[in-house]
Amino acid sequence: MQHQHRLLILYATQTGNALDAAERLAREAERRSCPNKLLSLHDYDPNLLPQEEAVIFVVSTTGQGDAPDSMKVFWRFLLQRNLSNHWLKGVHYTVFGLGDSGYQKYNFVAKKLDKRLMDLGGTTILERGLGDDQHPSGYEGTLDPWMSSLWRMLNTIKPEFLPNGPDVVIQDTVLIDQPKVQITYHNIENIESHFSTASDFTSPDILRSARSMHPGNSSSDKSGHPDCFLKMVKNLPLTKPNFGKDVRHFEFEFFSDAVQYDTGDVLEILPGQDSAAVDAFIRRCNLDPDSLITASPREMDDCNGHGSRMPVKLKTFVELTMDVASASPRRYFFEARCCYELFCNS
Ligand SMILES: Cc1cc2nc3c(=O)[nH]c(=O)nc-3n(C[C@H](O)[C@H](O)[C@H](O)COP(=O)(O)O)c2cc1C
Missing domain, CATH: 3.40.50.360 (Flavodoxin domain)
Structure with missing residues (x-):
């Protein structure tokens, strides 16, 4: 069975x-x-x-x-x-x-x-x-x-x-090179013009597409939250600079469709990233920021709708789905790195 x-x-x-x-x-x-x-x-x-x-x-x-x-x-x-x-x-x-x-x-x-x-x-x-x-x-x-x-x-x-x-x-080295995520590069000429020119955060579709490709946002972790794009219109500090805590007053405007909410609902905010750090990361990895890509879990195929995902620029993907400047690596990062060091030194 x-x-x-x-x-x-x-x-x-x-x-x-x-x-x-x-x-x-x-x-x-x-x-x-x-x-x-x-x-x-x-x-x-x-x-x-x-x-x-x-x-x-x-x-x-x-x-x-x-x-x-x-x-x-x-x-x-x-x-x-x-x-x-x-x-x-x-x-x-x-x-x-x-x-x-x-x-x-x-x-x-x-x-x-x-x-x-x-x-x-x-x-x-x-x-x-x-x-x-x-x-x-x-x-x-x-x-x-x-x-x-x-x-x-x-x-x-x-x-x-x-x-x-x-x-x-089985040794880690045998299993380690099976990536969890598959990145597909798309030929720029084959992509409709509005996909290829949307390189910034102005299109909610681009934002949604990039976010949906994040491994943590695959169907496996959808918690039923509505996705909603907001534009910050006010950001005022409420505490003095050396207070120890940074408490702020934010105001947002709906950027995509409005969602219903009640008093006490929680808003999860995905902060943007320092553009210089993103550029440095992409350069360090020797990648082309303008490549058009889609990312999908390795075991999924086009039948699951991944083939129909709108490609996004590699830079947009990094900006919206990775934390290149402040994430602290988890233990597995070092385990994997250890294996690659062994590969390189053997
Ligand atoms: C907002 C918040 C509330 C938490 N509440 C509890 C709690 O009530 N009891 C507890 O044992 N741990 C609590 N924790 C600790 C988390 O369970 C712990 O950090 C855990 O490793 C988080 O796992 P996750 O990343 O899989 O959610 C809380 C953590 C946060 C950030």
Whole structure:
């Protein structure tokens, strides 16, 4: 059956850490030849859960003990009263939570999810792991030892998942050159004129197209938020220069279609980037800022609509989807870099 003999890794993230942790789990599963599938909870049909053999949930806590947006539908489904206490009989699961013990409701979501899955008859593979931002190594301080236990326990419970056992791993260097994102370069002559001339932020279509190509914005992480483009018309500092915090009064005008909102709704703002930093990055990578590109997840094909995406200039793509000046690299960046150094030096 389609949903069997695979380790399912489901994640829910608000700011990317849970996705990072889930991807790490998937890579480590891959290195152990363990068939696996990685999905956002938003993209998973919870009706299928009773058919799964083994599921790892990687979920963060946000707000004041709240679930990430992409988990809300799944969580509501799980809370239905008509689900019996043996609905998940035969389903092996475990939970890894990401949180911060500085918050009162520390890792609340992972704890609640773990309890609910158990109440619904699921069987734990191993005790939940709780990653803590306060740990000197962040959530990875817990994830590393937790993962080692996970492979050992999985091997005991479901040896067919790990054909070579928990400790035989394929070298990173063999798997590393499989990119997650595929970039297609388009011939400028083949593109309709209004695509090729729109090089700045004046076209909402260009903005939307570039944003939709960002890996974090693929269908896997759509949280149902309306996209809306605004023009900032006022930006006034409300605090004195050396106050320590920078509090501002912003005013925006709708730049694309207006959206409905109520008092208390939250607006997520994607700031622009320093143009000089973007230019320097593109030069450093030896890329042509005027190339027309589309970006899509490697496993997707044109049937999923990616072929119909409007190409954007490489510079626009970098400006709108990457943080070249202030992002701090995650651990995987250094792992990957290490492998390439090994390639170059061997
Ligand atoms: C606005 C905000 C609210 C948070 N609220 C909580 C909380 O209530 N409980 C908790 O344990 N951690 C809380 N955290 C910490 C996050 O869970 C932690 O940083 C986690 O690594 C984020 O993972 P994510 O990037 O996958 O969303 C909060 C973080 C932010 C930024």
